[in-house]
């Protein structure tokens with residue numbers, strides 16, 4: 088009898104486990120996690136809004152935009168979030184499209200540009216690159232694409248604003264290929280532009296999608312005409328069809344055909360043309376993300392690669408945001424789930440501290456309302472409230488010792504020296520900067536010569552944030568002053584003597600960061616190059632991985 092019971096219970100445990108494995112596999116497969124990379128004003132906000140519109144997540148466009156300009160009352164937001172089950176304007180937006188779960192991670196731009204912008208890209212599986220077709224490849228896009236390249240992230244490209252006079256499409260592709268060093272595989276091709284924008288020709292489906300200035304609804308049907316040789320087209324666009332045929336022939340001859348493997352390897356990007364504000368071309372991008380972009384893949388965790396379908400839960404923190412909601416003074420750690428199934432209330436191990444934490448209060452989206460997460464799978468982002476015990480790069484698991492890699496720090500582009508008005512507060516200053524440095528809000532360098540601390544950032548707003556947090560959280564009134572430093576590199580070498588000689592010889596410009604890594608603070612590009620030439624036994628790095 089007892090035997091029978093035992094058999095039954097172990098059978099059902101086994102069945103449960105098989106069921107759970109199947110559930111995890113199914114849920115992982117239908118997830119797509121991506122971020123948008125673009126230069127300010129290329130149309131990221133507009134496109135985000137239309138993506139949400141197409142997914143049925145919101146009925147009316149205009150909401151994301153309104154949020155950007157801060158015109159909406161908080162209550163409206165909570166209302167929309169309640170109704171639609173999504174958070175429209177937050178750092179992470181989750182929505183459904185064609186039975187897939189899409190996680191769109193915001194990459195803060197404009198004045199908000201900071202290291203977070205880079206780190207968010209370490210948590211995505213693919214990226215959507217938006218280019219203003221009148222301008223072509225711009226500075227911020229170049230930087231962000233470099234970050235994607237570190238992990239060979241697959242990129243889908245959207246050439247936006249075809250309803251305006253743009254640059255020649257072939258020239259645009261050429262620029263992407265030569266500047267960004269990625270092959271272009273056009274999937275749609277524009278017919279005219281500006282006032283004469285007629286639509287796009289879908290090169291893979293051999294059909295023409297006719298352009299109509301969009302309204303703000305998702306149900307707008309695009310008229311489709313099959314076949315480039317369809318006589319109707321000649322009647323409708325006698326002026327444009329010859330030109331299109333010629334261009335298509337050229338494109339077929341000169342550019343790369345779309346190849347899924349090359350796309351997944353980050354070697355090739357499928358290119359779509361359209362107009363975000365007119366809702367034109369957006370559905371094609373969403374379909375490309377669902378059909379072609381990868382579901383969560385295995386991630387390197389130092390000791391081994393963790394597959395997303397493994398049953399035990401794992402994840403890592405890629406961003407920490409403080410005081411997003413004045414009503415909750417804690418910080419939120421953004422964690423990307425890498426494997427298994429996360430359930431609210433489960434116990435997970437904080438691997439750096441070697442401590443178990445019970446995660447009972449977990450939120451998905453930030454902004455004005457916080458939604459409780461019940462479960463999450465690989466690719467999903469969850470927010471863990473914390474009181475300063477989590478750092479960027481921290482790994483979590485159900486017990487196995489893992490350290491997810493690939494969360495980089497980037498050499499700062501802006502520097503300030505920090506001084507305090509009240510010297511009695513020096514201890515608080517150091518404590519505050521140590522914590523803010525660990526959290527990744529700013530990089531803190533301590534010169535070996537003992538001079539004043541140097542702060543480094545990739546966006547200037549970071550300094551303002553740090554100044555206000557020092558004041559509010561640590562009671563320190565700090566003054567930031569400009570310095571002669573223009574760039575920094577982390578320095579390493581197998582030759583310990585060369586390292587210490589370097590440190591002694593250039594002590595005024597050598598410093599340790601918050602994690603104790605040696606860095607060279609250069610006064611100019613020329614100065615950096617000369618130093619590199621003079622110290623051939625040392626390696627100079629523009630990024631460093633989280634220790």
Ligand code: GDP
Nearest residue numbers: 127128129130131132133248251362363364365
């Ligand atoms: P972001 O800075 O990248 O988020 O860009 P926004 O979405 O705020 O767009 C910048 C400007 O470009 C705004 O004035 C938009 O209305 C405009 N814009 C966006 N998409 C299009 C488009 O397809 N055509 C035109 N003509 N303007 C657009």
